[in-house]
Amino acid sequence: MLAGLALGATVPGLPDALSAIQVDGVSVPIALGLLVMMYPPLAKVRYDQFGAVAADRRLMVVSLILNWVVGPAIMFTLAWLLLPDLPEYRTGLIIVGLARCIAMVVVWNDLACGDRNAAAFLVTLNSIFQVVMFAGLGWFYLDLLPGWLGLQTGTLDVSMWQIAKSVLIFLGIPLAAGFLGRRILERVRDRQWYENTYLRRISPLALYGLLFTIVILFSLQGRQILDRPFDVARIAVPLLLYFxxxxxxxxxxxxxxxxxxxxxATVAFTAAGNNFELAIAVAIGTFGAASGQALAGVVGPLIEVPALVALVYVSLKLRKRISPASSTEGTRS
Incomplete structure (x- = not known):
């Protein structure tokens, strides 16, 4: 994070140069970092066990309620309570709350020794709901519900393709690569070689991709963060409470x-994370790159990264308390 801030603030033209590397509105550097980051955890998933995960009704019901009922409602409440005088930032935070996580949650879950199969299944399930429900929930939380409560209303102009594009790029590509890679390599060699040799070799890529993505994110917004620290702090408070x-x-x-x-742990990280790429894209597309809504979207991942890294440590502490023996064994592996 410090390296990214320093680069963005001191290297002339770097943020503009990075922002210019786009394909159909998608940042190529961020997309590459996320795809490299997500492939190893999704390559570790045993897709032949998805049936057993889907059979756990508690898992699906709890996760869907938390993601699509509780999460947006909490962000809406925090945004109105803590930013009543800042409508642009408030709207940006509500959009962040509607964009459920489909990328970094896979890495947070892996670091916390959560259930990889369940994480991949829930991320896929939430992606389907995201395509179907995002625009409708945006109308509900920005227009309908504030109108009922006598509050200021807003609008959200977002296309189904914009949402589907985010899901296809940031989940579809690494998910397909993980699934097909396992199927092909296990047939060419065997499962023992795949899990004991191949996965060990590619595992470091997740960390490299994560670090690269963080540096790029902070370098893109380094100057804006340093120029508007008080605004960033105001936006950070409801985000920290939300996570x-x-x-x-x-x-x-x-x-x-x-x-x-x-x-x-998997349900917790799936519920706490957000799809910042979608939130930023929607905020910029609807309100403009220089808008307060876009700044709130950008601040989202800048707060989410350290917050969820801290929660990984909290999670591992809880795991050790529940089962000290398995925790030690999992750390060694």
């Missing part, structure tokens, strides 16, 4: 209904 409330509520709800640690 803490969503993760904690999701984790303990999952434990309460009888899920084990791996699936509880």
């Amino acid at each position: 803490a409330l969503m993760w904690t509520g999701a984790y303990y709800t999952s434990r309460l209904v009888g899920m084990d640690y791996p699936r509880s």
